[in-house]
Amino acid sequence: MPDRIEITINRTKVEAADREPLIDVLRREGIYVPTLCHHDRLEPYGVCRVCMVKVSWGKKSKYVTSCNYPVENGDVFDTESEDVLKVRNMSIEALLGRCPNEKSVVEFAHRHGISKSRFSAQKPGGDDCILCGLCVRVCDEIVGARALGFMSRGPDREVCTPFMENPESCIGCGVCSTLCPTTAMKMEGQKTAILKSRHGDVRPCRYALMGFYPGGVCANSYECRRCDIDQKFRELAAMEGCEHPIFLAREYAGSKKGGGTE
Amino acid sequence: MKITSPAKLRDTRNDLSGRQAEFSLTVTVCGGTGCRSSKSLAVFNAFNKELAKRGLSDSVRLIMSGCHGLCEKGPNVLIEPGSIYYCRVKPEWANEIVESTIQKGELIEKYMLIGLKTKESAGNQNGSQVHPYQVREILKNNGKIDPLDIGDYITHGGYESLSKALFELSPENVIEEIKKSRLRGRGGGGFPTGRKWESCRKIQADSKWVICNADEGDPGAFMDRSVLEGNPHVVIEGMIIGAYAVGAHGGRVYVRNEYPLAVHNLTVAIEQARKWGFIGENILGSGFNFDIRINRGGGAFVCGESTALMASLEGKPGEPRAKYIHTVEHGYRDEPTVLNNVETWANVPGIVLYGADKFRELGTEGSPGTKIFSLVGKINNSRLVEIPMGTTLRRLVEDIGGGVPNKKKVKAVQTGGPSGGCLPESLFDLQVDFDALTEAGSMMGSGGIIVMDEDTCMVDVAHYFIKFLVSESCGKCTPCREGLKEMDRILGKITKGEGESGDLNYLEELGEWMKAGSLCALGSSAPNPVLSTLNYFRDEYMMHIADNKCPAGVCKNLIEYHVIEKNCTGCTLCAKVCPTGAASGVTKQPHSIDTVLCIKCDECYKACKFEAIGK
Structure with missing residues (x-):
């Protein structure tokens, strides 16, 4: 098999597909590296830097992010030595310094043995957002609405909607807040109000906007959690191993065009 | 015609x-x-x-x-x-x-x-x-030809190299010659150009691209600008030869919009080259097609990074991506792309025409050829120089630059732009090439050299460059975004006299992390100004922290102006220039400075002709 290659992870030889993302090999082999900005259904982004490992070829070595590094024959990886942990933990410490009061970031850091950060926060009281970009990317790659993006650069970078206004293209699916690893992305409540005001009496169902029912209308004032349809789709998504029905919607749209009606 | x-x-x-x-x-x-x-x-x-x-x-x-x-x-x-x-x-x-x-x-x-x-x-x-000690290979026609007249370039041997490549050499021959010349990328990385071209040549694709990186954003650097302004055709000719070698039919020049003259001259040059048949369809009757378009940059330093530049060319935000998959495979528009710096392209026609051996006569074994530097800062002759690789820093600063003005002593040079390093006077016998500079903790960068005299505070210099980089970091990855911000904070503390004993180790730890963990070369080279000054001027940092003193007299919170009585002639000049009345005294009597009124504007120090103001 020409596309099967051999790599070494922590002194153990492992077989892999040529140019397979390292994270997939590590997961298959049960080797833990933390990730924050990675999602299996999205293109790798490689920005949180907490999944770094060391790769070496003879005397040469460098640090790479496992989420997007394509493995090649003969690569030797180190995922657990002190050097590697130092680089990785510094990134976690930096994010903790950025979000000292964000519960999930604090918990994540604790799990990796970091309880205090020397970094100072950019915003007074700390930020909620770690800039992993999951919300921005899912809205672009899966939803296709591109209702989120980044603005400013350097330490001032933040997630925003186009021109800081309520985005016309948002369909209110809420996958951004589902994927957000922190509590930074809160939108649903506000968004339903916007949908209500935008669509008036017509009230297209959220699932219609996602592409499941062409022309479906909401019967109960956008209170999705009280709606059977919502329950059903959430269960369906869970059965398929997705966090959010939108992932199913895209698979539906891909396999049988317009055939998602129940 | x-x-x-x-x-x-x-x-x-x-x-x-x-x-x-x-x-x-x-x-x-x-x-x-x-x-x-x-x-x-x-x-x-x-x-x-x-x-x-x-x-x-x-x-x-x-x-x-x-x-x-x-x-x-x-x-x-x-x-x-x-x-x-x-x-x-x-x-x-x-x-x-x-x-x-x-x-x-x-x-x-x-x-x-x-x-x-x-x-x-x-x-x-x-x-x-x-131009003593210089060897002007790339700049030889700068100053001789009219950049707006393609005829002038042709009379000086222009497009002869292209004609040789198209009619006497196969694409493989061209690549072989470039590989033999050991030309290395002049944009700073120093990657072997021939190898880059070869990898791109080997890839089967319908569409390939060559790109010229003219997004020269370093403060104090003007090498690429000068080449584009003075001799745009040499860059165009290099690009056509490169395109022929790798099999590309489209070219892009990404040039700073802040260089209006370069944009203008290049635009005219491309129009003329198209009219005369050097670009377009069936170039010189060879059957090879290639065209070039100019894209103007929006002023982001990070767009000098190849992947960010390509993103910007595609109309996306100028942010880099991981380069584990090389741009020669998936670059501009996800198609195979060769990106080289202005100066690299400008080297190509000479190598093809006169041969790799001739090119390697100059420079060092590992870094052959010449390199253009812009020599600026505290130096008598601020100028553009082209020297063979391997020339020492001392020759550059003292013989070509004419030394430091006002009888001051030279303290350090900063090479490689904002993310380069500061090298002390003791290292001036270092032979300038890619490897030597990297080994010394700095880098070649694109070729800006900033000379500093004894009145320069190295902590302040490091802080200046870090502040520049904080505002130019794209903020995409954690180490660059959070690390630079943190370095800025710590250096600010030290220059204000609030430094603590653990700060230097913390700075080093941050630097090593950013080097290892950043997404692109901007982030991984960003700690260089701090790490190199910490390495060579640690005492100066220590004096700021332990003694609350800035030995160069730059950090305002750490200095106090006073009159050195034995030097003071009572000429009253300091009192005249002082905007707050802090400097005062009786004519022909030693003056004094009231530290409460003093706003540390440095005017008296600059005005005094008798070295009677101390700080």
């Missing part, structure tokens, strides 16, 4: 040369950005008028060229033959110069290049003395 064969190119060249030979003299006024800002256009117009008045327009050729390299002495006027060089020329001098030098052949010594503080340049002046 289109040139459709190599023979026609030769005929055209002979024809044009014949026409130029009818002129007995050529007067070249420098039209680089530096000289233009000291009104060289007015000088050009004055000469034009004067020559017309005397009926010399048909026998004397007057052109406006690109940068001559002696920016500080501008506007410069060069008269050939004889290489007579007049500096800081004023429009009023045109009358006298035309009468004495052009009509009677006499030199006017008072206008000649003086004050270029090198032994060799004293007295007479020909090419080698205007």
Whole structure:
């Protein structure tokens, strides 16, 4: 098999597909590296830097992010030595310094043995957002609405909607807040109000906007959690191993065009 | 008129040369950005008028060229033959110069290049003395040709190399020659150009691209700008040869919008090259097609990074991506792309025409050829220089740059732009090439060299560059975004006298992390200014923290102005310049400074002629 290659992870030889993302090999082999900005259904982004490992070829070595590094024959990886942990933990410490009061970031850091950060926060009281970009990317790659993006650069970078206004293209699916690893992305409540005001009496169902029912209308004032349809789709998504029905919607749209009606 | 064969190119060249030979003299006024800002256009117009008045327009050729390299002495006027060089020329001098030098052949010594503080340049002046120790290979036509006239480039041997590549060499031969030359990318990384081209050549694809990176964003660097302004065709020719070698049919030049003259000259050059048949379809009748378009950058430093540049070209935000999959495979529009810097492209025609062996005669084994540097900062001759690789820093600073002004001592040089490192005077015997600079903790970068004298505080310098990088970091990855911000905070603390004992180790830890963990080269080289100054000037950091003193007298919170009584003559100058009345005293009596009123503006220190102000 020409596309099967051999790599070494922590002194153990492992077989892999040529140019397979390292994270997939590590997961298959049960080797833990933390990730924050990675999602299996999205293109790798490689920005949180907490999944770094060391790769070496003879005397040469460098640090790479496992989420997007394509493995090649003969690569030797180190995922657990002190050097590697130092680089990785510094990134976690930096994010903790950025979000000292964000519960999930604090918990994540604790799990990796970091309880205090020397970094100072950019915003007074700390930020909620770690800039992993999951919300921005899912809205672009899966939803296709591109209702989120980044603005400013350097330490001032933040997630925003186009021109800081309520985005016309948002369909209110809420996958951004589902994927957000922190509590930074809160939108649903506000968004339903916007949908209500935008669509008036017509009230297209959220699932219609996602592409499941062409022309479906909401019967109960956008209170999705009280709606059977919502329950059903959430269960369906869970059965398929997705966090959010939108992932199913895209698979539906891909396999049988317009055939998602129940 | 289109040139459709190599023979026609030769005929055209002979024809044009014949026409130029009818002129007995050529007067070249420098039209680089530096000289233009000291009104060289007015000088050009004055000469034009004067020559017309005397009926010399048909026998004397007057052109406006690109940068001559002696920016500080501008506007410069060069008269050939004889290489007579007049500096800081004023429009009023045109009358006298035309009468004495052009009509009677006499030199006017008072206008000649003086004050270029090198032994060799004293007295007479020909090419080698205007540019001592330099070897001008890429810049050789800068200052000789009119960048807006393709004919001028052709008479100086232009597009001969392209003709040779297209008709005598296969694409593989071209790549072989570039590989043999060991040309390394001049943008800073120093990656072997031939290897890059070869990888791109090997990939099967319908569409490939060549890109010229002219997004020169380093403060104090103007190498690429000068090449594009003075000789845009050499870059275009290099790109066409590169495209032929890798099999690309589309080219892009990504140039800073802040370089209006470079954009203009390049636009004109591309139009002319298209008209004459050097770009477009069926180039020189060879059957090879290639075209170039200019894209203007929006002013982001990070767009000098290849993947960010390509994202910006595609109309996306200028943010880099991981380069584990190389851009020669998946680059611009996800298609195979060769991206090289302006100077790298400019090296290509020479290598192809004269051969790799000739190229390797200059420079060092690992880094052959020449390199253009912009020499700026506390130096007598701020200028553009081109030297063979392997020239020592001492030769560059002392012999070519003429040393530091005002009898100050040189303290360090900063190479490689904002993310380069500071090298102390003790390392000035270092031979400048890619590997030596990296080993010393700095980098080649694109070639900016900033000289610093003893009045420079190295902590302040490091802080300056980090502040620049904080505002230019794209903020995409954690180490660059959070690390730079943190470095900025710690350095700010130290320069304010609030530094703590653990700060230096923390800075080093941050630096190592950013080096190892950043997404792109901006982030991984960003800690260089801090790490290199910590390495070579640690004592100075320690004095800031332990003794609350800034030995260079720069950090305002750590200095106090006082009068050194034994030097003070009571001339009252300090009292006159002091805006708050803090400096005062009786005439011919030692003065004093009231530290409560003093706002530390440094005016008295600068004004005092007797070194009687201490800080």
